[in-house]
Amino acid sequence: MTLDDLPTPCLVLDLGLLRRNLAAMQAAVDRHPGLVLRPHLKTAKSREVARLASPDFGPVTVSTLAEARYFAEAGWRDQIYAVGIVPAKLDAVAALNEAGAAVKVITDDLDMARAIALHPGPIEALIEVDVGEGRGGIAPEDPLLEAIGAALGPRLAGVLSHSGHSYNGRSPEAMAEVAEAERLGITAAAARLRAAGLPVRIVSLGSSPTALHARRMDGVTDVRAGVYMFGDLFQAQLATHAVEDIALTVLASVIGRSEARNTLLLDAGALALSKDRSTQAAPRDYGFGLVLDRLGRPSLGEAIVARAYQEHGEVRNDAPLPALPLGTRLRVAPNHCCLTAAAHDRYYVVDGNAQVIAVWDRVNGW
């Protein structure tokens, strides 16, 4: 089977680029002795990708109960479910843990901590700490920290932070500064809990930029990152990823062309690409994606998917577009690989050429 036999639109994953991205992240983490990479599987949602990113069934991160179940069944026991837990989801977590997993939840809420402590099943929790992103979590200096820790008691597994604001950085130096602020915040929270006599086993922080650019990681036990596996056009503008290392693309067919308008239409629109516009505020706006040839090479110059209808992607370029016959296959590099991948139920895996060497599934939904 080759790229020409696939139904379009579909996801194409380049194995060589994936391996290169995984190795680069592992090397970045290995700069810090004792630090463990806890891959976030919310991007890939695939056992086969997890087997490469976490070959020894080490610690991982998930974002849905569906992922927790799918990866637990495949052998990844040590998980952090890194989205704030609610009472109605505790039974499902406990059931996974009773079957042998060790899925840890996160919370920043005192009532929730009490509910976790009282749950009859085996559930541990990390306290979510806000290190400046301002989304969830409590500040390291908030006295609520010890109160939640005490409420969790022996069910306290540690502390967790997420530096989503590292994405605001535009240089390795700026991201290293965010990473260091995150490290200072999360280790301060851990120290305060320990000073109160509470056990803190896990001190977890992360995002792909902080994992790649942090200068120090002392006091941190594990770092979470996910998007580094595939990369995308947004990450490429954070100096964390090169455009030519983007491992995930959408294969599409040319379904229309207009010489007068200098446009091509692809059968990859808003559903196949997502409506993520994260490059809008970046130095270079790629519309809904950068158009590459069938082998992933930039042979169409600066052509981008400028408009995305439900099933139509309209390609535009400043230079004249080639008169490609209908049915010509092209690839589109995504703005945000997590969202683009989520519209598809499988990966068609290639390795630098047109041969499809494997088909890997994904666990979508909740």
Add this chain to the structure above:
Amino acid sequence: MTLDDLPTPCLVLDLGLLRRNLAAMQAAVDRHPGLVLRPHLKTAKSREVARLASPDFGPVTVSTLAEARYFAEAGWRDQIYAVGIVPAKLDAVAALNEAGAAVKVITDDLDMARAIALHPGPIEALIEVDVGEGRGGIAPEDPLLEAIGAALGPRLAGVLSHSGHSYNGRSPEAMAEVAEAERLGITAAAARLRAAGLPVRIVSLGSSPTALHARRMDGVTDVRAGVYMFGDLFQAQLATHAVEDIALTVLASVIGRSEARNTLLLDAGALALSKDRSTQAAPRDYGFGLVLDRLGRPSLGEAIVARAYQEHGEVRNDAPLPALPLGTRLRVAPNHCCLTAAAHDRYYVVDGNAQVIAVWDRVNGW
């Protein structure tokens, strides 16, 4: 089963509102004697919704081969697959037609018309006509029209246009004008083909706004519309739909809250809601959706999902948000129902209260 038993995030579809929306559209179409409504099933992608929208297995529209197959197997024979066809997809269409369906394809390309004419299987095509949207299709006055019609020969089924630019209208009058321009364009194309001795059985146009607001439909055989079934916050600003008639919402749980920031966090983020920002340029910007209570009532005032992370939706409001306990269930009305629905594999059906009366599947992907 009630709304409190459902896993969140999930799709909730209100049957009473769906029925009301279907009846309103049917009444609008019935103003034009002889005009047939050809529901576009790309929004609902559900047999159960199709049974209500097209109870006699009448003509329908689809946007993917997966929909064509799913609806053909369920009994809807007369379909238009309204996305430009490519050679590699002809065999799949022919196989459906050999099994009893009558899936018609569309094209605006002479080479493609020849390939359709030469295909050994039973395939008819409509010529896509551009009535001003400037996406696909050929202009009604372009001589290519007759050339494509002649190339299709006995396989020519008719002409089709889409007035996506009707969405630029902001009043019923503006949309009625776009609808009339579309009618003049598509009937002119039909007349030119007939004058050339070519048979034109189907003259199909559409979009929900044109179907609702057109003053005249003479010369048109069928009108296509899809989003009217559910409605959304974007449609509500086109005067084609009331906010209180939006039948589709996302049920979510409160997973975080910050009094200091006056925010709530929901477990419905970019994946559950989509990153569609179509209300951004509308009179009222709803962020990523309008926040309603568990029964779909606007009891949180003007609260919207202001930021959407992969699995987190951050709710903001100018007025203080209530201190809701974690686990509280809310509903989010979407900007664009087609894209929001596509992230989910099923509908939980209610009818004005918290009781779940049915679960309906969807056919996602391609």
